[in-house]
Amino acid sequence: MIKNLSLFKRLKIALGLVITTALLVILTNAQSFAVFTNINLTKLPQYQADIQVGNREQGTGNSISQVPSESSQKTHPLPSTLARWQDETNSGDYFDEIKPTKYGYLIWSQFPVKVYLETPNINNSNQSQQWIQTVSQTVEEWNNYLPLEIVENPELADIEIIRKSPPLQFTPGKKLPRARSALTSYKVYKKDNSLDHRFTILLSPSQTGKYLLAASRHELGHALGIWGHSKNEGDALYFSQVRNPPLVSARDVNTLKKIYQQSTSLGWGNNNNLGM
Ligand SMILES: [Zn+2]
Incomplete structure (x- = not known):
């Protein structure tokens, strides 16, 4: 009988230990969750890793394997919107931050450039409408400097905009992958x-309101040829998100104009030695 009682006591102690441990685990998890949320709230994401060359493997077999020689790169006529652009404020540019790709600068030569907005996969039609409206607004903004057109058929699109989380970014030497708020990539292929x-x-679904507006404006800038980042907080192509996102700045347009005065292999063919 005495033996049984002490066994009961031991059981009680063991049970108490299990409950205490479980509580500790719950509390620790709650704390790390709180820290995680806190970081998300106080630190705005950086754009630095938001541009990348398209993945060839995803291509439909028409991606090119050989790059045309640099000597075959030529300039295109400046689009009239950019030819007319005069910066009376003399704000300068950040052209030095824009690196040409192996195809030269990422310049469009057929206007208007066709943009397709994929209808967001959200049940709430109000939210869906809001998303389309916000992204369309940034297309309108850039349309002042380079002719753009929103098309209904994705097959006609030069630029496709999708509400979808970019894949996580794994950095060598770092344990945790980084979530990105947006990602712009391109593919080069031979056509006619x-x-x-x-x-x-x-554009990540985590972006809403003014942050979605800023991210869309910023990424469109990349897709129009600004393949790099500004170090100035007042530019749409600044490398980080800011609390009060700026509009497309005079420096953004000055940079865009300078890019369109450079040479490229894109939009050229026939007489060029494409090596294909
Ligand atoms: Zn960027």
């Missing part, structure tokens, strides 16, 4: 004997 390109913009 000339070299063509196509952009895809992924």
Whole structure:
């Protein structure tokens, strides 16, 4: 009988220990969740990793394997919107931050550039409408400097914009992958004997309101050819998100104009030695 009682006591102690441990685990998890949320709230994401060359493996077999020689790169006539652009404020540019790709600068030569907005996969039609409206607004903004047109058929699109989380970014030497708020990538392929390109913009569903507006404006800038980042907080192509996102700045347009005065292999073909 005495023996049984002490066994009961031991059981009680053991049970108490289990409950205490479980509580500790719950509390610790709650704390780390709180820290995680806190970081999300106080730190705005950086854009730095939001541009990348399209994945060839995803291509439909028409991606090119050989790059045309640099000597075959030529300039296109400046679109009239950019030719007319005069910066009376003399704000300068950040052209030095824009690096040409192996195809030269990522310049469009057929206007208007066709943009397709994929209808968001959300049940709430109000939210869906809001998303389309916000992204369309940024297309309108850039349309002042480079002719753009929203098309209903994705097959006609030069630039496709999708509400979807970009894949997590794994950095060598770092344990945790980084979530990205947006990602813009391009593919180059041969079409009717000339070299063509196509952009895809992924905008994370985590972006809403003014942050969605800023992210869409920023990524569209990349897709129009600004393949790099500004170090100035007042530019739409600044490398980080800011609390009060700026509109497309004079420096953004000055940079865009300078880019369109450079040479490229894109949009050229026929007489060029494409090596294909
Ligand atoms: Zn960027």
